Amino acid sequence: MSWAIAAIVVAMFVHTLFSTTTRFGQNGTQPRFEWHLIFQYLFNRVFVFGAFITIILTAAAMIVGVALGIGLASMRLSKFGVFRVSAALYVWFFRGTPVWTQLVFWGNLAYLYPTISVGFPFMHSFESWSMNSFETNFFLVAIIALGLNEGAYMAEIVRGGILVVDHGQVEAASSLGMGRALAFRRIILPQAMRSIIPPTGNETISMLKTTALVAPVLGAVSILGIKTGDLNEAALNIYSSNYHTIPVLMVAALWYLFLTSILSVAQYFIERHYGRGFVTTSHKRVRRSLRATIQEVPR
Amino acid sequence: MSAPHLVEARQVHKHFGRLEVLKGINLTVERGEVTCLLGPSGSGKSTFLRCINHLEKIDGGELLVDGQHVGYQRKGNKLYELSDARISRHRAEIGMVFQRFNLFPHLTVLENITLAPTKVLNQGSSVVVARALALLDRVGLADKAGSYPSQLSGGQQQRVAIARALCMEPKLLLFDEPTSALDPELVGDVLDVMKSLANDGMTMIVVTHEIGFAREVADTAYFMDHGVIVESGKPQDVLVNPRTDRLREFLGQVL
Ligand SMILES: Nc1ncnc2c1ncn2[C@@H]1O[C@H](COP(=O)(O)OP(=O)(O)OP(=O)(O)O)[C@@H](O)[C@H]1O
Ligand SMILES: [Mg+2]
Numbered sequence: 001m002s003w004a005i006a007a008i009v010v011a012m013f014v015h016t017l018f019s020t021t022t023r024f025g026q027n028g029t030q031p032r033f034e035w036h037l038i039f040q041y042l043f044n045r046v047f048v049f050g051a052f053i054t055i056i057l058t059a060a061a062m063i064v065g066v067a068l069g070i071g072l073a074s075m076r077l078s079k080f081g082v083f084r085v086s087a088a089l090y091v092w093f094f095r096g097t098p099v100w101t102q103l104v105f106w107g108n109l110a111y112l113y114p115t116i117s118v119g120f121p122f123m124h125s126f127e128s129w130s131m132n133s134f135e136t137n138f139f140l141v142a143i144i145a146l147g148l149n150e151g152a153y154m155a156e157i158v159r160g161g162i163l164v165v166d167h168g169q170v171e172a173a174s175s176l177g178m179g180r181a182l183a184f185r186r187i188i189l190p191q192a193m194r195s196i197i198p199p200t201g202n203e204t205i206s207m208l209k210t211t212a213l214v215a216p217v218l219g220a221v222s223i224l225g226i227k228t229g230d231l232n233e234a235a236l237n238i239y240s241s242n243y244h245t246i247p248v249l250m251v252a253a254l255w256y257l258f259l260t261s262i263l264s265v266a267q268y269f270i271e272r273h274y275g276r277g278f279v280t281t282s283h284k285r286v287r288r289s290l291r292a293t294i295q296e297v298p299r
Numbered sequence: 300m301s302a303p304h305l306v307e308a309r310q311v312h313k314h315f316g317r318l319e320v321l322k323g324i325n326l327t328v329e330r331g332e333v334t335c336l337l338g339p340s341g342s343g344k345s346t347f348l349r350c351i352n353h354l355e356k357i358d359g360g361e362l363l364v365d366g367q368h369v370g371y372q373r374k375g376n377k378l379y380e381l382s383d384a385r386i387s388r389h390r391a392e393i394g395m396v397f398q399r400f401n402l403f404p405h406l407t408v409l410e411n412i413t414l415a416p417t418k419v420l421n422q423g424s425s426v427v428v429a430r431a432l433a434l435l436d437r438v439g440l441a442d443k444a445g446s447y448p449s450q451l452s453g454g455q456q457q458r459v460a461i462a463r464a465l466c467m468e469p470k471l472l473l474f475d476e477p478t479s480a481l482d483p484e485l486v487g488d489v490l491d492v493m494k495s496l497a498n499d500g501m502t503m504i505v506v507t508h509e510i511g512f513a514r515e516v517a518d519t520a521y522f523m524d525h526g527v528i529v530e531s532g533k534p535q536d537v538l539v540n541p542r543t544d545r546l547r548e549f550l551g552q553v554l
Contacts, residue, residue, distance in 0.1 A: 166401075168397060168401040171354055171395075171397070171401065172395075172397065172401035172402075172403070173415075174354060174387070175352055175354065175390055175393070175394070175395035175464075176390070176391065176394075176414075176415035176419060176467060177387045177388065177390045177391025177392075177415060177419040177420075177467065178387065178415060178418070178419055179387045182418055186418065187403055190405045191403075191405055274405070276447065277406065277447035277448065277449055278404055278405070278449065279449045
């Protein structure tokens with residue numbers, strides 16, 4: 001049975017692959033994908049810079065997001081009501097409004113607040129800064145906007161992971177004299193990681209593509225005298241001048257696929273790290289116990 | 300100056316919502332004594348044990364370990380709960396062994412044992428590791444230091460849990476049905492470790508259904524039912540010649 005399904009899947013895959021190069025029913029090649037252009041653009045400088053910017057933005061936004069998520073999740077579980085409520089409000093707001101809107105807001109922060117000052121509300125202020133440099137800082141604005149948004153999603157992922165950890169673990173840690181912070185860091189979080197990593201992998205891959213929203217809001221950025229943006233912006237810049245839309249977008253897609261593949265490999269190793277000591281992490285084992293359960297069902 | 304009794308409970312009350320689980324428990328434990336708590340399911344044994352190291356708060360009465368209120372401070376006539384840090388310091392002096400072991404699955408056996416002494420007591424890691432390995436040897440698991448809990452049998456896991464508690468050098472060890480989750484053939488090893496601890500003068504409070512163990516090892520046995528202590532005394536008396544019908548009935552069920 002599984003062989004037949006495999007054969008059909010392989011056939012469909014090969015057919016699709018051929019359809020991009022050869023047109024069935026006709027002799028000759030499929031000209032509209034323009035594969036020669038794809039190879040020509042693949043390592044174009046604009047794309048290489050674009051990939052670089054996409055990687056930087058994704059990595060930085062995820063670092064901010066994960067750190068914020070862990071902080072917010074521990075606030076949600078705090079014994080102080082103020083912390084619980086503020087963390088819940090944060091998640092409610094940043095998850096409930098579009099990331100695009102948030103980007104536009106941060107992009108216009110310098111317009112909304114030309115100076116930022118520190119002091120007592122409605123009274124004396126000690127120090128104030130001009131926001132001019134913030135307005136022009138593409139990376140800073142993008143990382144703040146994407147990171148703060150991601151923090152809200154990560155908070156829920158981390159909270160979910162923590163709830164899965166057996167309560168007996170907290171009790172054992174407490175009975176050994178560990179305080180809340182130590183128990184959280186050394187006992188709860190490492191075990192929660194097992195269920196936090198897979199959705200975080202999803203978030204990272206999704207962030208890879210969300211970075212495409214940055215350039216349309218904040219404009220392009222100059223690196224080594226070349227005006228560029230993230231991968232998507234790079235594609236847009238190229239095809240809007242020469243109309244090679246499909247091949248250029250295919251190049252961007254290949255780059256995204258490449259980056260995603262690297263992330264998947266990284267995820268595999270991180271999962272293996274946090275899965276140590278747990279037998280149920282192994283997919284083989286899960287399959288075996290599923291099979292055993294199914295066989296127990298009377299026919 | 301040390302307190303007259305290591306553990307002293309006076310009229311300890313505890314309720315969960317409207318359910319009154321402990322209805323005035325009085326109990327004293329002397330240094331070096333083994334105390335067994337027996338009783339039917341739901342009688343409040345675990346709850347009482349958990350009150351001793353403040354995993355549960357008490358609603359009335361007093362509970363002192365070595366002359367100190369665990370988790371509380373007395374001001375005038377009232378008890379005030381201490382800060383987390385100070386509660387933790389009290390708990391670090393009281394070891395606890397759980398029915399379901401509660402080893403840390405992401406840490407090796409050795410890491411399970413050494414984490415708290417190094418991070419809570421701030422002892423140097425070479426001293427702690429040496430002590431941990433000696434304890435592992437003592438519970439018969441010298442070769443398992445690098446294993447993960449999931450690679451051990453239940454009986455082995457429980458012996459690691461005992462070593463983990465001992466490595467904190469506690470003045471009191473609490474056991475909550477340490478052998479109830481074990482296959483019958485693994486119970487003996489764990490009980491043997493507990494007996495050897497008793498012989499070495501460790502003060503222990505043991506909730507158990509192992510009447511044989513209680514009779515052989517305990518200095519004092521308490522029989523609890525519905526949140527009160529029904530009978531107490533030397534196990535040779537209490538468990539051999541029960542005075543109440545409730546204890547007689549209970550012994551008939553477990554033996
Ligand atoms: N956290 C809790 N919330 C509400 N009720 C609880 C809680 N913990 C225990 N109880 C109730 O308190 C009563 C005493 O429970 P406890 O666990 O102390 O009994 P036990 O003597 O240890 O029983 P067993 O032999 O089954 O372990 C039970 O009726 C139980 O349902
Ligand atoms: Mg119990």
